[in-house]
Amino acid sequence: MRNLISKRGLAGAMLVIVLLATLACSSGDDSVPAAPTVAVPSSADTGTSAASTDGAPVYGGTVTVPATGSWAFDPASNVFGFSWQKLGAGGNMWNELIRISPTDRETFEGDLAESWQMSDDGLTLKVKLIDGIMDHEGDPFTIEDVYYQLFRYVERPNKTPANTQACLRTYVKKVLDESGNKLAEPGLEITGTHEISIRFTAPRASTIACLGSPSVLYTPSKYTKAIDDAGGGYRDIDPDKGEYVGTGPFKIDMNNYEVGARMVWERNPNYFKAGLPYLDSIEHVLMSDDSAILANIRAGRLDVLGPLAPNFRMSEMQQLKKDLGDKILLHPHAQYRWEGIQLNVQDPALGPVGDPNADKVRKAIRLAVDPQEYIDGLYDGEGTIMVGFNLRDTWINTLEGWYSDMPAFNPDPASRAKMVVDAKQLMVDAGYGPDNKLSLLYLCATPTQHKCEAVAGQLNRDIYVDITVALGGGYGATSEKVRKGDYQIMSTAHNGRFADPDAMTLNVYPLWPDGGRNYTNGWTNDKFWDLHAKQNVEPDKTTRGGYLREMAKIVYEDAAMISIATGPNFWINRGNWRGYTPPPDPNVGYSLENVWLAP
Structure with missing residues (x-):
């Protein structure tokens, strides 16, 4: 039978193991506490x-x-x-193994999967593939294809990037040891003609949401495995070579x-x-x-x-x-979105974290960036501040709570005026002033020039910096320049790949190429990742929210990854x-x- 699981139920506050044990069954149980979710507009x-x-x-x-x-x-x-x-x-x-229904946009259902069953301890998921699936060339799509695509996401052979599938590398056990030998109990194992067993490092409420991400897609292995086995480093599949084949x-x-x-x-x-x-x-x-x-x-x-x-x-x-x-x-x-700027803490003007003057400069920039001005100028006043997690997730923090934890987000005019005064003083304390401004290079993808200029304009006006916006071309070309570290400030905007707060963390903060979009600015924080490990397996929602709130405060205080705001988004289709x-x-x-x- 097909499995239908409420997205709201998946993120409920009940014990994780109890929750995961029900995943093979229909779950519309209203007794499960409602979770933060994106409501379908009426x-x-x-x-x-x-x-x-x-x-x-x-x-x-x-x-x-x-x-x-x-x-x-x-x-x-x-x-x-x-x-x-x-x-x-x-x-x-491409197809997914498990997906959110395109009909109701709420329940998880099988796509390539005929059924799935989670073990009582929440550590092993057995998925049965639909029999008789053919790829676009008429060849059978088998459980071996499913295994290999998951293997690519988890082990990344031949330097396969798999950045947007980072949750799998956090959630799923390793398949190979450091010598490249298969482990005795690998994270992935074919356990039947049409069955794969996926083993996890811990039981989590967001496991199915990760597997059901629209980024976790499946290709026939006949081309991707040949590319990986050839070695020499990753390359994309090539339609002109007949490799762009799905199901x-x-x-x-x-x-x-x-x-x-x-x-x-x-x-x-x-x-x-x-x-x-x-x-x-x-x-x-x-x-x-x-x-x-x-x-x-x-x-x-x-x-x-x-x-x-x-x-x-x-x-x-x-x-x-x-x-x-x-x-x-x-x-x-x-x-679920992160939009803001990254400061290169490998540059002596901005880092490393812990350098007294560099810390003052980054914190001055953090205080001087006005999210409300950004929203008013770019989005007609219709936007949402980006605190690191979704404001709809009030179980993490309330809006007033975020204002208290992160005063730079408070749009109150008196508060904003104080932020600018404090930012200027930090610049003075770091050795800068009106006659000695800090020159900074702001690398910007050309399609987002208006956003870069808005931020640079605020900072040039309000604190003692002289920022030059340099256009890097399209997103891909700019990303390549960013990875070389030839910048001091850059704009970035990234979306969580599944509907859980962990999606934001895993898609934004890990250093490139470990899965995130923190490219090469060099920021990391051990306490942040310790808290991440704790929240990842925490069954109590209130306690988990506390961990996430502390993580957001660390990012705010270190001021290397400065989230700002995002505008409204739209879907349009023909009537x-x-x-x-x-x-x-x-x-x-x-x-x-x-x-x-x-x-």
Whole structure:
């Protein structure tokens, strides 16, 4: 039978072992305390109606999506951006083992998995693969394929990055010892013709959420293993070499593919879910910038915005909805997100942590950055401060509690004025002043130039610094420059890969290439990671919240990873989509396997 598990129930405060022992069964038990979760927006929130599923599904039609960001294909690649050709491949080109239902966006269900069963102690999950799955080339997709993709995420052979699957390396036991030999009780083991056993280092409430992340996708091993076995270091899978092969409802049409410009996913006639998909194809068309995306949605040449739209203003979306009316559906799109700046503590002006003058400079920058001004200037006043964890998670801290712990976030004018005074004094104490400003290089991805200039403008105005913004090109090109350490300040924004506070920690703070986006700024803190280890296995929600709050305070005080704020996000699709529930956040996937187009 298929397993349906409430996402709300998974993060409840009941004992973790008891919780995990129920995972093979349906769990809508209202006795489980409600967890912090992303609510699906109602039509009252958006002025729109939900996509209707009335009437019989119709086969045919093409959905056109914007191709933005970096073109990379392997789910384990070091570029897993929020673009259609990357994140959008989940549920379309690739499948998950376990996923959040694309129908209700709340329950976990089997995708490739027929069923799963957690042991009573919460330490071993046995997953049974659906029999008879074929890949896009007509070859059987087997439990060996599942094993190898998980092995790649956990052990990272041939320097496979697998950065966005970091939770698996935290949760799942190692497979190999330091000499490369298989352990007596490995974290991954094929235990039946269609069965894999996954062993964990500890029982956790977020285990299934990690496995059900839209980043944890499965490829046939025939190409990825050959690449890994060849050695010489990681490379992406290459469509031109016939390696872009999955099991999903759509497959690449190589007659309509030009790397970096255009791509078509066509219907997979041998999809293992009978009758699906309904669409003939999904076409990716290169979009140069946000203005081009909006212009093409207005003109009817694009059918969807996203997967994320963090650079659009609320006023732009409201005007678009006003102009197009029922031709589009507009939905708020919440997310677990970190947006801010990193300070390179390997640079003598900013580090190391513990150097008295460098500490003063970083703390001055922390105090001088005004999140509310950032929100007002970039997002029409519609935004959310980024304290390191989601403000919806009030079991970690309240808004007033965050203001008390982290005064720089308090928008009160009197408090802000004091922050600037204190920041200037810290700069003076560090040896700087109006006639002796600290010069800093701010490396910025070109698409986020407006954000970088907003931060630099605040700091240049309010404290004794002279910041130069240097554009690094696209996200991929800028990331490569960042990894070389040739910067003092950089902007960064990253989303948690599954709906749990641990997703934020694992995707942001570990040093590159250990899984996070803390690239090469050199910051780490042993106390922070000790608290992380404790919260990771803590069954009591209140106690866990205390650990997480202390972790956030450490990041704030060290002032090397300075979170600021993020704006509203949006999901837009054509009004004729049927069989579709818009995603409430990026952690629930973008499968179009059930979508059909009304006449």
